[in-house]
Amino acid sequence: MKKEYRIKKSSEIERIVKSKKSKADRYFVMYYNKNHENTHFRFAVSVSKKYGNAVKRNKIKRQIREIISKCDIKTQSDVFIVVKKTTGNLLFQEIQESILNLLKKHDIYEVKK
Structure with missing residues (x-):
């Protein structure tokens, strides 16, 4: 993923969370906000230290990316x-299914062909 597709600043993440547009399931919480300043989508992933060691946290982030x-x-x-x-x-397929369902709930997902 290119850097332009990532959200790095905590102030931008706070703005997304404050928009209060969120959907959740058993495994993930997804916040969504329209941003008319950019010409493309951007995203960020947060994994708590309670999830596991750095290897586990980085693995789940790589899978989500x-x-x-x-x-x-x-x-x-x-x-x-x-x-x-x-x-x-979770297996990769289960993570994928969960993420795609949340994207569909926000109505921002289209399948690549």
Whole structure:
């Protein structure tokens, strides 16, 4: 993923969370906000230290980035994903299904062909 697709500043993440547009399931919380300043989507992933050691946290972040990169996300949107501790030992397919369902709930997901 290119740097322009990532949200790095905590102030931008706070703005997304304050928009109060969120959907959640057993494994993830996804915050969404339209951003008319950008011409593309951006996203950030947060994994608590309670989830596990650095290897586990980085693995789940890599998997989520891969899932997001395979999607066509509608332009001018910011997405912030929080990984819950219950995600534990999910398979990649289960993580993908959960993330895609949350993207569909926000109506920002299209399948690449």
